[in-house]
Amino acid sequence: MIMKHNFNAGPSILPQQxxxxxxxxxxxxxxxxxxxxxxxxxxxxxxEAMDECSVLWKDLLSIPDGYEVLFLHGGxxxxxxxxxxxxxxxxAAYLDTGVWATKAIEAxxxxxxxxxxxxxxxxxxxxxxxxxxxxxxxxxxxxxxNTIFGTEILAxxxxxxxMVSDMSSDILSRPVNVSRYAMIYGGAQKNAGTAGLAxxxxxxxxxxxxxxxxxxxxDYRTHIKDKSMYNTPPVIPIFMMxxxxxxxxxxxxxxxxxxxxxxxxxCLYGEIDRNPVFRGTAAVKNRSRMNVCFVLDEKYAGKExxxxxxxxxxxxxxxxxxxxxxxFRASLYNALPLTSVEVLVxxxxxxxxxx
Amino acid sequence: MIMKHNFNAGPSILPQQxxxxxxxxxxxxxxxxxxxxxxxxxxxxxxEAMDECSVLWKDLLSIPDGYEVLFLHGGxxxxxxxxxxxxxxxxAAYLDTGVWATKAIEAxxxxxxxxxxxxxxxxxxxxxxxxxxxxxxxxxxxxxxNTIFGTEILAxxxxxxxMVSDMSSDILSRPVNVSRYAMIYGGAQKNAGTAGLAxxxxxxxxxxxxxxxxxxxxDYRTHIKDKSMYNTPPVIPIFMMxxxxxxxxxxxxxxxxxxxxxxxxxCLYGEIDRNPVFRGTAAVKNRSRMNVCFVLDEKYAGKExxxxxxxxxxxxxxxxxxxxxxxFRASLYNALPLTSVEVLVxxxxxxxxxx
Numbered sequence: 001m002i003m004k005h006n007f008n009a010g011p012s013i014l015p016q017q018x019x020x021x022x023x024x025x026x027x028x029x030x031x032x033x034x035x036x037x038x039x040x041x042x043x044x045x046x047x048e049a050m051d052e053c054s055v056l057w058k059d060l061l062s063i064p065d066g067y068e069v070l071f072l073h074g075g076x077x078x079x080x081x082x083x084x085x086x087x088x089x090x091x092a093a094y095l096d097t098g099v100w101a102t103k104a105i106e107a108x109x110x111x112x113x114x115x116x117x118x119x120x121x122x123x124x125x126x127x128x129x130x131x132x133x134x135x136x137x138x139x140x141x142x143x144x145x146n147t148i149f150g151t152e153i154l155a156x157x158x159x160x161x162x163m164v165s166d167m168s169s170d171i172l173s174r175p176v177n178v179s180r181y182a183m184i185y186g187g188a189q190k191n192a193g194t195a196g197l198a199x200x201x202x203x204x205x206x207x208x209x210x211x212x213x214x215x216x217x218x219d220y221r222t223h224i225k226d227k228s229m230y231n232t233p234p235v236i237p238i239f240m241m242x243x244x245x246x247x248x249x250x251x252x253x254x255x256x257x258x259x260x261x262x263x264x265x266x267c268l269y270g271e272i273d274r275n276p277v278f279r280g281t282a283a284v285k286n287r288s289r290m291n292v293c294f295v296l297d298e299k300y301a302g303k304e305x306x307x308x309x310x311x312x313x314x315x316x317x318x319x320x321x322x323x324x325x326x327x328f329r330a331s332l333y334n335a336l337p338l339t340s341v342e343v344l345v346x347x348x349x350x351x352x353x354x355x
Numbered sequence: 356m357i358m359k360h361n362f363n364a365g366p367s368i369l370p371q372q373x374x375x376x377x378x379x380x381x382x383x384x385x386x387x388x389x390x391x392x393x394x395x396x397x398x399x400x401x402x403e404a405m406d407e408c409s410v411l412w413k414d415l416l417s418i419p420d421g422y423e424v425l426f427l428h429g430g431x432x433x434x435x436x437x438x439x440x441x442x443x444x445x446x447a448a449y450l451d452t453g454v455w456a457t458k459a460i461e462a463x464x465x466x467x468x469x470x471x472x473x474x475x476x477x478x479x480x481x482x483x484x485x486x487x488x489x490x491x492x493x494x495x496x497x498x499x500x501n502t503i504f505g506t507e508i509l510a511x512x513x514x515x516x517x518m519v520s521d522m523s524s525d526i527l528s529r530p531v532n533v534s535r536y537a538m539i540y541g542g543a544q545k546n547a548g549t550a551g552l553a554x555x556x557x558x559x560x561x562x563x564x565x566x567x568x569x570x571x572x573x574d575y576r577t578h579i580k581d582k583s584m585y586n587t588p589p590v591i592p593i594f595m596m597x598x599x600x601x602x603x604x605x606x607x608x609x610x611x612x613x614x615x616x617x618x619x620x621x622c623l624y625g626e627i628d629r630n631p632v633f634r635g636t637a638a639v640k641n642r643s644r645m646n647v648c649f650v651l652d653e654k655y656a657g658k659e660x661x662x663x664x665x666x667x668x669x670x671x672x673x674x675x676x677x678x679x680x681x682x683f684r685a686s687l688y689n690a691l692p693l694t695s696v697e698v699l700v701x702x703x704x705x706x707x708x709x710x
Contacts, residue, residue, distance in 0.1 A: 004388040008395040011590060019390050023381050026374055033359040033672075035374050037549040037595060040363040040673060073551065074428040077572050077586035110570045189587055194392040196428065196551045196589025215465045217432050231432035232544055234551025235366060236591055240392060317388075318395060 005340035008318030009147050009291060010169060010190040013335045017250075018193070018243035025239055036239055041232055049242055050228065056245035060253055063178045063201060070200040070220065071228040071238050075187040076100070076168045079198055080107035083141070083164055083183060085218050088112040089210045093137045093161075097153075098125040098146035099324070104166060108141070111212075124325070125149040127283040135160040139182060145170035147190075148322045150293030150329065151286040156180045162206055170290050171199070172248060173334055174258040182206045190290070191334045193241035196234050248334065257334050264332045264341045265289040271345045277352045281325055295327030300355055304328075307351050314347045316340075360695035362685045363673030364502050364646060365524060365545040370690045372605075373548070373598035380594055391594055396587055404597055405583065411600035415608055418533045418556060425555040425575065426583040426593050430542040431455070431523045434553055435462035438496070438519055438538060440573050443467040444565045448492040448516075452508075453480040453501035454679070459521060463496070466567075479680070480504040482638040490515040494537060500525035502545075503677045505648030505684065506641040511535045517561055525645050526554070527603060528689055529613040537561045545645070546689045548596035551589050603689065612689050619687045619696045620644040626700045632707045636680055650682030655710055659683075662706050669702045671695075 006013040022036075029036035030045035039046060050071070057069040072078070080103055084092065088111045096102060096119035108114045117140075118131035128151050133140045139162040145152040147169045156177045157163065167176070168186030178184065183202045189195040200220065207221050216222045222230050248257060269287060272280045272294050281293045296303055304327065311319050321327040330344060361368035377391075384391035385400035394401060405426070412424040427433070435458055439447065443466045451457060451474035463469045472495075473486035483506050488495045494517040500507040502524045511532045512518065522531070523541030533539065538557045544550040555575065562576050571577045577585050603612060624642060627635045627649050636648045651658060659682065666674050676682040685699055 006389055006393055008393065008398070011395060011587065012393055014390070014393045019381055019392055022392070023378050026378050026381070033670075034361055035369070037374055037377070038361055038363065038367055038369045040366060041550065043363070043673075073430060073433065075586045078428065081570050081572055107570055107572065110568065187587060194591055195396065195587045196592055213465070215436050215462055217436055217462065231430045232366065232542060232550045234589065234592065236549055237551055237589065315388075318398075 003315050005314065005316045005343050006318055006336065007316060007330045007332075007340070007344070009322070009329060009331045010187075010333070011195045012190055012318070012331055012333050014194065014240070015244055015247035015335045017247045018240055021243040022236065022240050036236060039235070041229060041235055046235070049239060050233070053238060053242035053245065056242065056249060057199070057201070060172060060245060060248060061176055061178055061201070066205060067178065067201055067203050068224045070202065070223045071233060071241070072198045072200060072223060073196075073234055075195070075198050076166055076185060077103065079166070079185040079200065080104040081110070082218055082220070083185070084108040084111035085212075085214055086207060086220050087139050087162070087164065087183070087210065089138050091115055091137050093117045093134050093140045095129075095131055095140075095142040096121060097128055097143050097151060098149045100146065100148075100166060100168070101143040104141060104143065112138070120151070125151065126281055127151070128153055128286040133157070133159050133161065137161055139164050141165070145288050145290050147291050147331075148324060150282040150288045150291045150325075152288035152290065154289070170288070172245075172254060172257070173261050173290060175254050188237060188241050191244075193244045194237050197237035197241060199241070260338065261289050261332065261334070264336065264338050265292065267338065267341045267345060268292050268330060268332065271348050275348055275352050277355055278348060281327065290332060292330045292332060293321060293325050293327065295321070303355055306354070310351050310354070311344075311347055314343050316344055316347060319344075358670050360669070360671045360698050361673055361691065362671060362687075362695070362699070364677070364684060364686045365542075365688070366550045367545055367673065367686055367688050368690045369549065369595070370599055370602035372602045373595055376598040377591065377595050391591060394590070396584060396590055401590070404594060405588070408593060408597035408600065411597065411604060412554070412556070415527060415600060415604060416531055416533055416556070421560060422533065422556055422558050423579045425557065425578045426588060426596070427553045427555060427578060428551075428589055430550070430553050431521055431540060432458065434521070434540040434555065435459040436465070437573055437575070438540070439463040439466035440567075440569055441562060441575050442494050442517070442519065442538070442565065444493050446470055446492050448472045448489050448495045450484075450486055450495075450497040451476060452483055452498050452506060453504045455501065455503075455521060455523070456498040459496060459498065467493070475506070480506065481636055482506070483508060483641040488512070488514050488516065492516055494519050496520070500643050500645050502646050502686070503679060505635075505637040505643045505646045505680075507643035507645065509644070525643070527600075527609060527612070528616050528645060530609050543592060543596050546599075548599045549592050552592035552596060554596070615693065616644050616687065616689070619691065619693050620647065622693065622696045622700060623647050623685060623687065626703050630703055630707050632710055633703060636682065645687060647685045647687060648676060648680050648682065650676070658710060661709070665706050665709070666699070666702055669698050671699055671702060674699075
C-alpha cells in the first residue's frame with residue numbers, strides 16, 4: 001500500500017504519535033492492567049490525564065487566569081445551543097460566514113434575538129464581509145475558519161462586547177489572544193483530536209448573567225464545578241486530545257505550528273496562483289490556511305474526474321470539494337506534513353502537462 | 356502483572372475481541388491506509404459500519420419495524436433532557452429508584468409536570484417500590500437497573516401509556532420486549548461499548564406530538580432523518596459498540612448472555628447468602644444481576660480495608676462500593692467471565708477464614 005496523504009476536512013490527519021499512544025493505552029492504560037476503554041473515569045490515573053490535557057491547553061494558548069477549559073460531549077453543534085442558552089439574554093450579534101455560522105445563528109434564535117451584522121451569502125461565502133460589532137448586544141459570535149468555503153479570520157477581532165468564537169477548524173493552528181474572548185469552542189476532530197468531543201475555553205465571570213433557568217447539564221457552571229466529569233466523559237477522545245496536544249508542545253507549540261502552517265499554505269496557494277489549470281475560490285485576503293478550496297479553470301471544465309484519478313496515483317485522499325463549492329479542497333491541518341502538500345503540488349504540475 | 360478481574364461499575368470490562376478490533380482499526384481502518392481516528396465520517400466504509408451497528412442492535416433485541424436506533428453524543432444525562440423535550444407535553448410519570456432516576460426527574464421538570472409515582476428513597480433505594488402507572492400521563496419513565504444501589508427491574512412492565520426506560524446498565528444483558536417501549540436509551544459504557552456515546556431506540560410515531568419548538572439538534576427527528584450523522588458522530592466509540600455487539604452475537608446473542616449473567620449472579624449472591632461475613636444490601640426480590648452490592652456483617656465492621664487488600668492479591672479491581680451505600684460492589688457486566696466471579700468468591704471464602 002502506498003503512503004496516504006490525508007487531506008480530509010475533518011475528522012482528519014492526526015499525529016502518528018497520538019495514534020500510537022492511544023493504541024498503547026487500549027492495550028494497557030497507565031500500567032493498570034486494563035484497557036483505557038474499560039477503566040472507570042474515577043480510577044487512578046484518569047484525573048491526572050484530564051488535568052494534563054487542561055494544563056496543555058492553558059500552556060499552548062497562554063490562557064489567562066479566570067478561564068476554564070472544558071471537555072464536553074456533543075461537538076460544536078451542541079455548543080451552538082449551549083452558548084446562547086448560557087449567554088443570550090436579549091440580543092446577540094452574529095457574523096454569517098458560511099454553513100456552520102448559519103447553523104449557529106439558527107440555534108441562537110431559540111434563545112433570543114439574533115442580529116446578523118453581515119453575511120457573505122451573496123458571494124457564496126467566498127469573502128468575509130466587512131462588519132462592525134455593535135456595543136449594545138450580549139455578545140458577538142463568529143466562526144474563525146470556514147471549512148467548506150476556505151475562508152478564515154486570522155487576526156483576533158477587537159470587540160466592545162463579549163466575544164464568542166467557534167474555532168473548530170483552526171484552533172491551535174496559530175497563536176490566539178484568548179483574553180479578547182469570552183468563550184472559544186469547537187469540535188475536537190481537526191487540530192485537537194478525534195471525533196466525539198468538544199472543547200470549551202470559557203471566562204468564568206461571564207456566566208450566571210442570564211435570567212433563564214438553565215438545565216444543569218446545559219449549564220457551563222455545572223461542568224466547571226465538576227471538572228468536566230458531571231457525567232462520564234468521552235474517555236478515549238479526551239486521551240487522544242491530550243496526546244495530540246503533547247505532540248504539538250513537543251514540536252514547539254503554536255509558534256512553530258504557525259510557521260509550518262504558513263509554509264504549507266504558501267506552497268499550495270503559490271501553485272494555485274501559478275498553475276493556469278487551477279484557480280482558488282476564496283477571496284485572496286480571506287484565504288484559509290486550513291482549508292484550501294480550488295477548482296479547475298473554466299477552460300478545463302469537465303476534467304475534474306481526471307484530476308481526481310491522478311491524485312489517487314499519488315496516494316492523495318480526501319481532496320474532493322464540498323458539494324456547495326465543487327472542485328477540490330485540501331485541508332492542511334496541523335498534523336499534515338509539508339511533504340504531503342509538496343506531493344499535491346507535484347500532482348497539480350503533472351496534471352498541467354497532461355491537459 | 357497478574358490478570359485483572361475488572362468489576363468496575365462503568366466504564367467497565369469489554370470483550371477483548373472488541374478492543375483488539377479497535378486497535379486494528381486505529382492502525383488501518385477498512386484497508387483505507389488511514390487510522391479510524393482520522394477518517395472522514397463521509398468516507399467509504401463508515402456508512403457501512405454505522406449500518407452494521409444498527410442492524411446488530413435490531414437483530415440482537417428483535418427490534419420491530421417502526422423503531423429507529425440512534426447513536427448520539429452526550430451519554431444518558433443528555434437523554435434525561437432530550438426525552439422530555441421531545442415527549443413531555445403536560446405531565447409524565449417517573450419512578451424514583453435511585454440517583455440516576457432522580458437526575459432524570461430533575462431534568463424532566465424543566466419541560467413539564469413530573470408525577471413521581473413511587474420512590475425507594477426511604478429505604479436508601481434498596482427496594483424497588485410498588486407502583487401503578489397512571490393512564491393520563493404523556494409517558495412513564497423508569498430506570499431498569501440502578502448501578503449504585505444494585506436493584507433491577509428484570510421484567511418489562513406492562514404500561515397503559517408510552518413507556519420510556521433508561522437501560523444504561525443492563526441493556527443487552529437479557530431479552531427485552533422492545534414493542535412494549537416507546538423509547539429505550541442509555542450510555543454505551545457498560546454492555547454496549549466505551550464512554551462517549553449514547554444509544555436511543557425510539558418508536559418513530561411517538562414523535563412530533565408536543566407543541567413546543569424543539570431546537571433541531573435536540574429533536575430526535577433530525578437524527579433519524581440524518582441517520583445519526585447530523586453532526587460528526589463519535590467515530591471510535593461507535594466502532595467499538597459495533598464490535599462489542601458483534602462479539603455478543605457471536606457467542607449466541609441475548610439468550611446466551613442471559614444464561615451466563617444468571618449463572619454469574621447466582622454464583623456471587625449464593626456466596627453472599629452463605630458466607631456469614633458478608634450480607635447483600637438490596638432486597639432479595641430486586642437484586643440486580645449487573646451490580647451486586649454487599650457489605651461486611653456488622654460483626655466485622657471496620658475490616659473493610661482488610662478485604663480490599665485481599666482482593667488486590669487476587670487481581671480484583673473496581674470492587675469498592677459507591678459512597679452512598681458503602682461496602683463493596685461487584686459489577687458483572689456481559690463481558691465479565693464467570694471465572695472472575697469464581698475468583699471473587701474464592702477471595703470471600705479466604706476472608707471468611709481470616710477474620
